[in-house]
Amino acid sequence: MAVAASNSRTSYILDKLQSLSGIVPIGAFLAEHIWSNSYALVSPAKYNDVSSELQQVPWRIFVETAVLWLPLLFHSLYGFYIWWKGKSNITAHPWMSNWMYTLQRWTGLIAFVFIAWHLYTQRYEGHGVTSYADVQQFLTNPWNLTFYIIGLLAASFHLGNGVWNFACKWGIAVSVRSQRAFGLLGAAVGVSFALAGIAIVIGLHYGAFPLGGYVTGGGQ
Numbered sequence: 509m510a511v512a513a514s515n516s517r518t519s520y521i522l523d524k525l526q527s528l529s530g531i532v533p534i535g536a537f538l539a540e541h542i543w544s545n546s547y548a549l550v551s552p553a554k555y556n557d558v559s560s561e562l563q564q565v566p567w568r569i570f571v572e573t574a575v576l577w578l579p580l581l582f583h584s585l586y587g588f589y590i591w592w593k594g595k596s597n598i599t600a601h602p603w604m605s606n607w608m609y610t611l612q613r614w615t616g617l618i619a620f621v622f623i624a625w626h627l628y629t630q631r632y633e634g635h636g637v638t639s640y641a642d643v644q645q646f647l648t649n650p651w652n653l654t655f656y657i658i659g660l661l662a663a664s665f666h667l668g669n670g671v672w673n674f675a676c677k678w679g680i681a682v683s684v685r686s687q688r689a690f691g692l693l694g695a696a697v698g699v700s701f702a703l704a705g706i707a708i709v710i711g712l713h714y715g716a717f718p719l720g721g722y723v724t725g726g727g728q
């Protein structure tokens with residue numbers, strides 16, 4: 509009896525942590541990542557400045573492990589477990605429509621495969637020091653570009669729908685009105701992340717700098 513109670517408390521805490529980790533730190537990191545990569549639309553020089561700054565963060569590997577790799581690994585592996593167990597089903601979450609529930613899982617899986625490939629090609633093969641020229645070269649390949657677009661769409665949908673799920677699950681959005689407001693917020697997050705991400709990779713593919721014009725020295 510006591511064991512069952514403590515198991516269900518552990519699984520309650522793990523469920524909550526899985527949910528929270530999707531917003532902080534993972535969602536917050538995705539926002540920062542899209543923000544810093546947006547400099548690709550300003551100029552190669554500015555992009556290289558920003559990325560070399562990030563590549564020289566003190567204690568980089570420790571900071572990344574604590575803030576990103578461990579939370580991402582936990583969120584993903586526990587996410588697969590939730591999926592496999594058929595946990596958090598529709599009866600438990602009446603606010604979530606059937607196909608949003610299914611899409612949340614499949615986009616998580618696509619994001620997982622994409623992130624693994626993204627890490628392997630950009631971090632491992634690039635030895636952690638990729639420049640504008642390297643990324644542009646990589647994205648001239650239409651297959652690489654296509655997979656980036658698919659990965660960005662999946663991650664943006666997953667985060668946008670996740671913002672809404674999170675607000676419902678944590679009791680932040682209780683009334684129909686606030687659930688609708690969080691639905692709109694989630695849609696705005698999903699659409700803006702997808703548009704910004706796709707603009708960045710297409711800009712890199714064509715070597716275009718649409719945001720360079722208003723920055724001193726931009727467009728170089």
Ligand code: HEM
Nearest residue numbers: 527530531534535584587596616617620663667670673674
């Ligand atoms: C780009 C990286 C990712 C971000 C930003 C992210 C973000 C989120 C957010 C905000 C939620 C909503 C939390 C909630 O349901 O209360 C969520 C849920 C979920 N995520 Fe992720 N996630 C990411 C990657 C993944 C990966 C790789 C998987 C692996 C399958 C995954 C599986 C799940 C599952 C199954 C749920 C639903 C949990 C439930 O309904 O109880 N996520 N994610």
